[in-house]
Amino acid sequence: MSPAATESADFAGVEAFAERYVAEGKSAGMLTLVSRHGEVVHRHWTGYADIESRMPIGEDTIFRIYSMTKPLTSVALMQFVERGQCALDDPASRWIPALGKLEVYDDGPLQGEITIRRLLTHTAGFSYGFEPDKYAVDKLYAAIWQQGIQHRSLEDLMGSLLELPLLAQPGALWHYSIATDVCGYLVEKLADMPFGDYLRSRIIEPLGMVDTDFEVSAERAGRFATLYGPNEQGSLTTLETPERSPFVPSLSGVPVRLHSGGGGLVSTAPDYLRFAQMMLNGGELDGRRYLAPETVALMTSNQVDERLLPLAFNGVAAGEYPGYGFGLGYCVTIDPSRTAAAGSRGDFGWGGMADTYCWIDPAEQLIGILMQQHLPSLVHAGRKDFRDAVYAAIRD
Numbered sequence: 001m002s003p004a005a006t007e008s009a010d011f012a013g014v015e016a017f018a019e020r021y022v023a024e025g026k027s028a029g030m031l032t033l034v035s036r037h038g039e040v041v042h043r044h045w046t047g048y049a050d051i052e053s054r055m056p057i058g059e060d061t062i063f064r065i066y067s068m069t070k071p072l073t074s075v076a077l078m079q080f081v082e083r084g085q086c087a088l089d090d091p092a093s094r095w096i097p098a099l100g101k102l103e104v105y106d107d108g109p110l111q112g113e114i115t116i117r118r119l120l121t122h123t124a125g126f127s128y129g130f131e132p133d134k135y136a137v138d139k140l141y142a143a144i145w146q147q148g149i150q151h152r153s154l155e156d157l158m159g160s161l162l163e164l165p166l167l168a169q170p171g172a173l174w175h176y177s178i179a180t181d182v183c184g185y186l187v188e189k190l191a192d193m194p195f196g197d198y199l200r201s202r203i204i205e206p207l208g209m210v211d212t213d214f215e216v217s218a219e220r221a222g223r224f225a226t227l228y229g230p231n232e233q234g235s236l237t238t239l240e241t242p243e244r245s246p247f248v249p250s251l252s253g254v255p256v257r258l259h260s261g262g263g264g265l266v267s268t269a270p271d272y273l274r275f276a277q278m279m280l281n282g283g284e285l286d287g288r289r290y291l292a293p294e295t296v297a298l299m300t301s302n303q304v305d306e307r308l309l310p311l312a313f314n315g316v317a318a319g320e321y322p323g324y325g326f327g328l329g330y331c332v333t334i335d336p337s338r339t340a341a342a343g344s345r346g347d348f349g350w351g352g353m354a355d356t357y358c359w360i361d362p363a364e365q366l367i368g369i370l371m372q373q374h375l376p377s378l379v380h381a382g383r384k385d386f387r388d389a390v391y392a393a394i395r396d
Helices: 009-023 067-082 097-101 116-121 137-145 154-161 179-191 197-205 218-223 269-280 291-300 382-395
Strands: 029-036 039-049 063-066 229-230 237-242 265-267 323-325 330-331 347-349 357-361 367-372
Touching: 009 039, 009 067, 009 137, 009 382, 029 269, 063 067, 063 097, 067 116, 067 179, 067 197, 067 269, 067 291, 154 179, 179 197, 179 347, 218 367, 269 357, 269 367, 347 367, 357 382, 367 382
Parallel strands: none
Antiparallel strands: 029 039, 029 367, 063 265, 229 237, 323 330, 330 347, 347 357, 357 367
């Protein structure tokens, strides 16, 4: 239910969108949150965190945010760039020698450097393993994921991944990939401390993101949502309960060793709002500065050469749309007339594998957050529909 104190007729369309998706069985439960000018103007939740037990979604429900981890990792790496400990066009092999020894599948030795900028923009040549029928090298990536990775350390996982050939020469292709996990490993090398410890001590804890971590503690497990996906008939089926989740070591009995910069975090909507508000503020929140405004501006402007556009994956809707570019960790809108959904020039955002999503619009001083647990993502047009409903509300 939507708390009465924050209900707004202006956002009735947003609430209707979420209620419809749950009623139609497209999502077990949804939480939507909108902030403008630093104030929450809409929050609403409907449906269930766990259908079988009838546990409702709530404001404090903990979600697997998967790739919404990537912007935090990118901020962490940009802190080192700001401090002058590395530069965007430095070869990352200076700190990770294995990167300089890689070869490209069916194309031999590297013909260019894997730079920090290319890692942050997904133009370094890596893959994820999501399309084995299209790319032969993806079968090698997929084999590593099939072994299970949560029990492996970041160093151990990188040892395996950095033995695989690249999909493309560095700088030759935009391809969504493990590059942000490499960024997390690079942070580990630059900080001389575990990546997870750096992220907690420099970003998560100072921001007051109290429920954000690489695992869910025993006392918080009752707020952790079940993960769902479609069965052969298109109905929702359970994919992972908290009791079977690698994110809950107290229940699964398996310790979490992997701190994945590409997709390892769990979080809540209020927690993620604090991170998003810091980015909207140009790198500052509650009097503490995390990045300079100029750095945030660089991260949230297109850094991908025009010849590599349109993006094969934009994080908003399936398909290629020429209105999107990619910054240093975020998809960015460069031409709102040619995108998948309503928005503004310069808005930026990213989503997670379980169809969570956040975008930030500086022109409207707006943050939108969608939380649910549906895998795979973008099966339905929820992110697009959410954006469209929010802009319809604020632009009426």
